[in-house]
Amino acid sequence: MADPSSYRPKPGEIPDSPGVYRFRDEHRRVIYVGKAKSLRQRLANYFQDLANLHPRTRTMVTTAASVEWTVVSTEVEALQLEYSWIKEYDPRFNVKYRDDKSYPYLAVTMNEEFPRVQVMRGHKKKGVRYFGPYGHAWAIRDTVDLLLRVFPVRTCSAGVFKNAARTGRPCLLGYIGKCSAPCVGRIDAEDHRELADEFCDFMAGRTGTYLRRLEKQMMEAAEEMEYERAARLRDDVEALKKAMEKSAVVLADATDADLIAVAEDELEAALQIFHVRGGRVRGQRGWVTDKVEEVTTAALVEHALQQLYGEERGDAVPKEVLVPALPEPVEPVQQWLAERRGSNVSLRIPQRGDKKALMETVQRNAQHSLALHKTKRASDLTTRSRALEEIAEALDLDSAPLRIECYDISHLQGDDVVASMVVFEDGLQRKSEYRRFQIKGFEGQDDVRSMHEVITRRFKRYLADKEKTGEWVDEDGEGGLKDEDGRPRKFAYPPQLVVVDGGPPQVAAAKRALDELGIDDIAVAGLAKRLEEVWLPDDQDPVVLPRTSEGLYLLQRVRDEAHRFAITYQRTKRAKRFRASPLDDVPGLGETRKQALLKHFGSVKKLRSATIDQIQEVPGIGRKTAETIAAAFARAAPPVPAVNTATGEIIDDEEPDTTGGSSGEPVAAGAPDERRGQER
Numbered sequence: 001m002a003d004p005s006s007y008r009p010k011p012g013e014i015p016d017s018p019g020v021y022r023f024r025d026e027h028r029r030v031i032y033v034g035k036a037k038s039l040r041q042r043l044a045n046y047f048q049d050l051a052n053l054h055p056r057t058r059t060m061v062t063t064a065a066s067v068e069w070t071v072v073s074t075e076v077e078a079l080q081l082e083y084s085w086i087k088e089y090d091p092r093f094n095v096k097y098r099d100d101k102s103y104p105y106l107a108v109t110m111n112e113e114f115p116r117v118q119v120m121r122g123h124k125k126k127g128v129r130y131f132g133p134y135g136h137a138w139a140i141r142d143t144v145d146l147l148l149r150v151f152p153v154r155t156c157s158a159g160v161f162k163n164a165a166r167t168g169r170p171c172l173l174g175y176i177g178k179c180s181a182p183c184v185g186r187i188d189a190e191d192h193r194e195l196a197d198e199f200c201d202f203m204a205g206r207t208g209t210y211l212r213r214l215e216k217q218m219m220e221a222a223e224e225m226e227y228e229r230a231a232r233l234r235d236d237v238e239a240l241k242k243a244m245e246k247s248a249v250v251l252a253d254a255t256d257a258d259l260i261a262v263a264e265d266e267l268e269a270a271l272q273i274f275h276v277r278g279g280r281v282r283g284q285r286g287w288v289t290d291k292v293e294e295v296t297t298a299a300l301v302e303h304a305l306q307q308l309y310g311e312e313r314g315d316a317v318p319k320e321v322l323v324p325a326l327p328e329p330v331e332p333v334q335q336w337l338a339e340r341r342g343s344n345v346s347l348r349i350p351q352r353g354d355k356k357a358l359m360e361t362v363q364r365n366a367q368h369s370l371a372l373h374k375t376k377r378a379s380d381l382t383t384r385s386r387a388l389e390e391i392a393e394a395l396d397l398d399s400a401p402l403r404i405e406c407y408d409i410s411h412l413q414g415d416d417v418v419a420s421m422v423v424f425e426d427g428l429q430r431k432s433e434y435r436r437f438q439i440k441g442f443e444g445q446d447d448v449r450s451m452h453e454v455i456t457r458r459f460k461r462y463l464a465d466k467e468k469t470g471e472w473v474d475e476d477g478e479g480g481l482k483d484e485d486g487r488p489r490k491f492a493y494p495p496q497l498v499v500v501d502g503g504p505p506q507v508a509a510a511k512r513a514l515d516e517l518g519i520d521d522i523a524v525a526g527l528a529k530r531l532e533e534v535w536l537p538d539d540q541d542p543v544v545l546p547r548t549s550e551g552l553y554l555l556q557r558v559r560d561e562a563h564r565f566a567i568t569y570q571r572t573k574r575a576k577r578f579r580a581s582p583l584d585d586v587p588g589l590g591e592t593r594k595q596a597l598l599k600h601f602g603s604v605k606k607l608r609s610a611t612i613d614q615i616q617e618v619p620g621i622g623r624k625t626a627e628t629i630a631a632a633f634a635r636a637a638p639p640v641p642a643v644n645t646a647t648g649e650i651i652d653d654e655e656p657d658t659t660g661g662s663s664g665e666p667v668a669a670g671a672p673d674e675r676r677g678q679e680r
Contacts, residue, residue, distance in 0.1 A: 003062075004046065004047055004050070004061045004062065004064070005047070006065075007064070007065060007066045007067060008047045009043070009067065014039050014040040014043055014044075014069070015039055015040065015069075015071055016038050016039070016040040016041070017038065017039060017071050018035075018036065018037055018038070018039070018071070018072050018073070018074060018075050018077070018078045019035070019036060019039040019069050019070055019071040019072055019078060020033065020034070020035045020036075020069065020070050020072065020078050020081045020082050020085065021033070021034055021035075021036065021039060021042070021043060021067060021068065021069040021070075022067070022068055022069070022085065022089075022091075023060065023061070023064035023066070023067050023091075023093075024064060024065060024066045024067070024068070025063055025064055025065055026065040027465060027493075028066075029089075030085070030089040030091050031060065031063060031064060031091050031092050031093050032060055032064070032091050032092075032093040032094060033082055033085045033086050033089065033091050033094055034082065035075075035078040035079060035081070035082040036078070037075055037078075037329070039069050039071070043067065043069070046061050046067075047061075050062070054294035056093075056291070056294055057294050059093075060093045063093075074332070075329065075331075075332035076332045076335050076336050076339070078332070079306075079332050079333065079336050080336065082306075083306045083310050086306070087310070090432075094303075095289050095291070095295055095299070095300065095303045104119050104120065104121050104132065104133060104134055104137045104140060105119070105120050105121070105124075105130045105131065105132040105133050105134070105140075105283075106119065106120075106130070106131040106132050106134065106140045106143070106144065106203065107119070107120035107128050107129065107130050107131075108128065108129040108131075108153070108196055108199065108200055108203075109127070109128050110127055110128065110129055110193075110196065110200075111125075111126065111127025111128060113189050114154050114161070114182045114183075114189060114192050114193075115153065115154065115192070115193060115196035116153070116154050116155060116156070116157075117144055117153050117154070117155050117196075117199065118155060119137050119140050119141070124311065129200050130316075131200075131203045131204070131282060131283070132275075132282065132283040133275075133283045133284070133285050134283060145178075146239045146240070147199065147202065147203075147239070147240070148173070148178040148179070149177070149178065149235065149236050149239045150202075150210070150214070150236045150239060150240055151195055151196075151198055151199040151202065152173075152177065152178055152179050152180040152195070153179070153180070153192070153195055153196050153199050154179060154180070154182060154183075154192070155173065155179065156171055156173075156179070156183075161183050162183075164181075164183035164184060165183045165184065168184055169184065170183055170184050170186075171183075174186070180192060180195060198210070202240070203282075204277060204278065204315075210240065211237060211240055211241070214233055214236055214237050214240070215233075215237055217233050218230050218233035218234055218237065221233060255276060255279055255319075255320060255355075256276065256277050256278065256318045256319050256320065257276045257318050257319070257320035257321065257322055257355075258273060258274070258275055258276070258308070258318050258320075258321050258322070259273070259274045259276065259322045259323075259350075259355075259358060259359055259362045260272070260273050260301060260304055260305075260308075260321070260322070260323045260324070260362070261324055261359060261362035261363040261365070261366040262297050262300050262301065262304075262324055262325075262366060263363065263366035263367040263369070263370040264291070264297065264300065264370070265370070266291070267290065267291055268288060268289065268290055268291060268370065268373070268374065269288070269289050269291055269300050269370070270286065270287070270288045270289075270366050270367075270369040270370035270373060271286060271287040271288075271289075271300070271304050271366060272284070272285075272286045272362050272363075272365040272366040272369060273285050273286070273287075273304075273308065273362075274358070274361075274362050274365075275318075276318075276358075277318075284365075286365070286366070286369045287304070287307075288369070288370070288373050296325070297324060297325040298325040298326060298327050298328050299327070301323045301324065301325055301326070301327060302327035302333060305321070305323075305327070305333060305337070305347075309337060309340055312340060313340055313341075313342075314341065314342060315341075317337055317340050317341035317345060318341075318345070319341075319343075319344075319345060319346065320345070320346045320348075321337065321345060321346070321347045321348075322348065322349070322350050322355060322359055323347065323348070323349060324349065324359070324363070325349070326347065326348070326349060330347060333347060334347045383427075383550055384426060384427030384428070384554075385400075385427075386550045386551075387427055387549075387550035387551045387553065387554040388400035388401060388402070388426075388427055388551075388554070389551075390545070390549055390550055390551030390552075391497070391551040391554065391555065393551075394534065394543050394545055394551060395497070395523060395525055395534070395536065395543065397496070397497070397523055399496070400496075401495070401496035401497035401523070402425060402426055402496060403423065403424070403425050403493065403494075403495040403496055403497075404423070404424045404425075404495055404496070404497045404498075404499060404558055405421055405422070405423050405458075405495040405497070405498050405499070406421070406422050406424075406498075406499040406500070406501065406558045406559055406561070406562040407419060407420065407421050407451060407454055407455065407458075407498070407499070407500050407501065407510070407562060408420050408500075408501040408559070408562040408563050408565075408566040409439075409447045409450045409451060409454075409501070409566065410563075410566035410567050410569070410570040411445055411570060412570065412574060415574070416570050416573045416574045417438075417439040417445065417450060417570075418436060418437060418438055418439065418566060418569050418570045418573060419436065419437040419439060419450060419451075419454040419566060420434070420435075420436050420437075420562050420563075420565040420566035420569060421434065421435040421436070421437070421454070421458060421562070422434050422558065422561045422562045422565055423495070424554075424557075424558050424561075427554060429561065434565060435458070436565065436566070436569045437453075437454050437457065438573075439453060439454070441453045447502065447505075447506060448505045448506060448508075448509045449509070451500055451502070451506045451509040451510055451513075452509040452510070452512060452513045455498070455509070455510045455513035455514065456513040456516070456517065459494075459513070459514060459517050459519055460517065462493075462494055463517060463519075494519075494521075494522060495522060496522065496523065497522070497523045497524075497525065498510055498514075498522055498523065498524045498525070499525050499526070499527060499555060499558055499559065499562075500524070500525075500526045500527075501526070501527065501529075501559050501562055501563060502526050502527075502528065503526055503528040503533075503535050504526070504535050506526050507524055507525065507526035507535045507536065507537055508537060510524050510526075511524045511537040511538075524536070524537055525543075525555075527555050527556070527559045528542070529559075531544075532545075532547075532552065532556065534552075534555065583597070583629065583632065586625070586628050586629055586632050587628070588625070589625065589628075589629070592620075593618075593620050593621065593625075596618055596619060596620060596621075597615070597618055597621070597629075600617070600618045607629075607633075608633045610630075611630075612626045612627055612630050613626075615629055615630065
């Protein structure tokens with residue numbers, strides 16, 4: 001724990017101007033990012049008597065070992081730089097909102113030739129229109145099913161689309177009138193895109209135009225006694241109205257607005273966001289955060305605005321944002337939102353009428369979300385604490401192991417040997433800290449030597465960081481300690497407990513690696529799969545935890561997660577190796593010409609047997625390149641035929657490759673990796 005006076009800047013060093021500041025710990029890792037209208041006044045608040053600081057602020061300044069700042073011209077620039085640094089460094093003491101679920105969106109892929117309507121989760125992609133978020137994916141599908149009567153936009157995947165184009169037959173939706181079937185040419189790309197634009201306009205809230213147009217067409221059809229057409233239009237109108245009824249009108253003036261409400265206590269805060277478009281609630285989501293710093297409601301709102309709109313542009317930022325408290329000062333935030341939208345944005349607190357009533361509804365949702373979260377977390381926290389205490393007691397540790405690292409080795413009969421490292425902090429997965437290794441110190445299968453190599457490499461990196469003796473370059477070529485600017489390091493923090501997947505040999509190898517590095521303050525244990533016994537270094541007998549022990553459950557979860565992570569990496573490497581092609585070794589031969597070769601010959605087998613003159617017939621392939629391709633296939637090992645294990649039949653490799661890098665060397669069905677026990 002550092003004394004803030006040891007790194008306090010000298011009087012007069014801090015400028016009295018807007019800027020962004022960073023606190024770093026002893027490992028040079030950024031732990032807090034903040035902005036200020038006056039850096040001198042703001043930073044002076046951190047270096048007063050510790051007794052006068054808020055407990056969380058006191059923890060932050062005593063964890064830090066240095067502070068630095070960057071001067072900017074305006075408060076808007078400070079806001080932008082603060083957001084960029086928080087996103088880049090992920091400081092542990094900043095407010096970080098986490099979604100209470102992964103919300104689905106209704107997405108329209110306007111970046112494709114034939115736009116597709118689908119459900120999407122995760123990060124937003126460029127060129128895709130998003131609507132939502134929705135509480136459930138089925139709600140999106142119900143809405144789309146109603147709208148496809150009026151806007152028969154494509155909903156199929158790329159594979160289904162290509163297959164329909166190849167066969168000349170549309171899918172079922174094309175036959176029942178819920179798809180315009182661009183795959184078979186019933187509608188051209190321009191008309192289909194116009195249809196997708198109309199779908200997006202309707203979803204964006206511009207509903208009146210389409211309803212009036214359909215009603216007018218229905219009346220005209222009835223007057224002309226085209227009753228079947230009028231009936232279809234009537235059903236279309238009903239479908240649109242039914243889709244609109246799914247989101248009731250909440251604001252009569254057809255407002256586009258986002259409403260943000262906050263419910264908080266001393267330790268945590270919950271946010272609820274309602275997305276209102278065209279006066280209707282089109283989406284809702286909630287966030288929860290730990291208040292790891294002394295923060296006001298206005299500051300929570302400001303952080304929420306940064307996270308909501310930091311990556312958004314244009315109409316994704318609404319004309320109006322209603323909040324329970326305004327950031328201080330409000331002008332830079334409002335200007336920042338306006339720059340992202342491209343026009344003025346109203347940021348205010350609703351005072352009366354429908355908007356205030358709706359804000360009260362959002363506030364009730366936020367309070368309910370916080371209460372539900374605290375109920376779940378209280379149970380989880382109690383269970384995790386008991387599990388860590390049981391592990392500490394069983395392994396005779398000085399304190400509960402707040403950081404546990406687990407290692408596992410995976411291979412397929414000695415090939416593609418890899419290792420995984422997973423991290424649990426406070427009993428929870430820390431996936432950003434997961435690491436994977438290729439075993440390069442030797443060839444073949446030896447789990448004990450592999451474990452020794454992995455532990456050695458991991459803790460050499462840790463020692464290099466701790467002692468600051470220079471940069472350690474990883475054997476995997478992943479780079480070393482290149483984060484003097486404060487980016488999260490790969491091996492910055494040591495665990496209190498190292499768990500290995502295995503028994504006494506693996507435990508002894510891990511312990512020997514630590515001893516060789518002079519590390520004696522990290523406990524080592526192994527969890528053997530057969531009887532779920534816990535092995536300790538130099539102990540003849542295992543530690544047997546009760547089957548109902550929360551500590552054993554936690555160790556099993558850690559071990560199983562390491563096994564899953566290692567298997568996934570090993571399978572990925574094996575798949576890449578099997579997909580390798582002699583074409584990959586031809587210099588200057590890119591993916592486009594590879595695809596052209598495979599399309600021309602139809603399969604790798606036919607390309608392998610082609611002459612140089614035949615290869616030259618492919619557009620873009622000259623004689624020199626053709627000779628190089630033929631030589632590459634001549635050097636390559638002959639293909640291993642695939643075998644149908646049910647019939648014993650050798651499967652001929654006549655199918656065209658669609659991956660762009662075919663091997664011509666398929667794995668036999670029922671190969672060892674498909675049999676339980678051969679892959680670990």
